[in-house]
Amino acid sequence: MFGTLFFYYLFFMILASAVMMVTRKHVVHSVLYMLLMFFHIAGLYILLEAEFLAAIQLIVYAGAILVLYLFVIMLVNIKRVQTLREQLFGHLPFALVSAGLLCAGVVTVLARETLLKKPPEVVARVSTLSNPEALGQVLYTQYLFPFEVASLILLVALVGAVLIASRKI
Amino acid sequence: MTITLEHYILLGSLLFFVGMAGFLIRRNVFLMFMCIELMMNGVNICFVSFSHYYHNLSGQVFVLFVMTVAAAEAAVGLAIILTLYRNRETLNADEFRLMKH
Numbered sequence: 001m002f003g004t005l006f007f008y009y010l011f012f013m014i015l016a017s018a019v020m021m022v023t024r025k026h027v028v029h030s031v032l033y034m035l036l037m038f039f040h041i042a043g044l045y046i047l048l049e050a051e052f053l054a055a056i057q058l059i060v061y062a063g064a065i066l067v068l069y070l071f072v073i074m075l076v077n078i079k080r081v082q083t084l085r086e087q088l089f090g091h092l093p094f095a096l097v098s099a100g101l102l103c104a105g106v107v108t109v110l111a112r113e114t115l116l117k118k119p120p121e122v123v124a125r126v127s128t129l130s131n132p133e134a135l136g137q138v139l140y141t142q143y144l145f146p147f148e149v150a151s152l153i154l155l156v157a158l159v160g161a162v163l164i165a166s167r168k169i
Numbered sequence: 170m171t172i173t174l175e176h177y178i179l180l181g182s183l184l185f186f187v188g189m190a191g192f193l194i195r196r197n198v199f200l201m202f203m204c205i206e207l208m209m210n211g212v213n214i215c216f217v218s219f220s221h222y223y224h225n226l227s228g229q230v231f232v233l234f235v236m237t238v239a240a241a242e243a244a245v246g247l248a249i250i251l252t253l254y255r256n257r258e259t260l261n262a263d264e265f266r267l268m269k270h
Contacts, residue, residue, distance in 0.1 A: 095193030
């Protein structure tokens with residue numbers, strides 16, 4: 001019962017803060033609504049028994065990526081951005097039609113079909129381990145090569161970001 | 170009434186569509202980037218809920234990779250935005266049309 005209430009609270013808050021984020025005129029307000037949304041998504045991960053991902057969501061998204069956004073917003077001249085004539089609703093019909101069509105399709109499928117016909121047997125879950133331990137075992141054995149590729153992606157992004165931002169083009 | 174997998178998928182897909190509509194509506198480059206993050210979070214919710222309901226940890230590992238790519242994308246994208254702003258003095262995506270014609 002408590003889990004159900006908590007889920008509906010998270011459902012409402014995530015969608016509301018996402019809509020608020022998209023519709024704010026000032027970018028800093030959007031970033032703050034995005035922070036609210038990230039916190040609630042972390043709550044959703046806790047509800048889904050993915051505690052490690054909840055922590056990572058807060059540390060990486062709320063702690064690193066959002067701070068990066070805020071820094072760059074501070075670096076650009078915010079006054080000029082504010083006086084910018086922003087066409088908020090210039091592409092509204094096209095966007096709403098395309099997003100609405102896709103949304104209607106997914107909702108129809110979800111309403112008609114049950115995704116989980118029969119739950120598969122518990123195979124990969126190691127019930128005696130906590131979530132970070134089990135995740136680490138899967139990550140460092142089965143997904144070791146993608147993990148190394150991910151580190152390479154981060155290295156390339158690091159070098160690329162420094163190169164692009166520092167060079168006078 | 171228990172929460173089923175469909176509830177989570179519905180939430181993830183609605184989040185994805187909000188992000189998609191925002192990406193198409195807004196012309197501020199910052200907002201467009203944040204809408205991409207929104208879409209990635211919608212997909213992440215779907216991954217984690219599948220991982221929970223199918224008792225398989227691969228979904229959570231995928232979420233880790235998605236977060237890695239999101240961090241890399243944010244770093245490179247914000248560097249590009251900074252360079253664009255230095256050269257063009259604007260953040261409106263409609264005014265970046267060097268390659269249009």
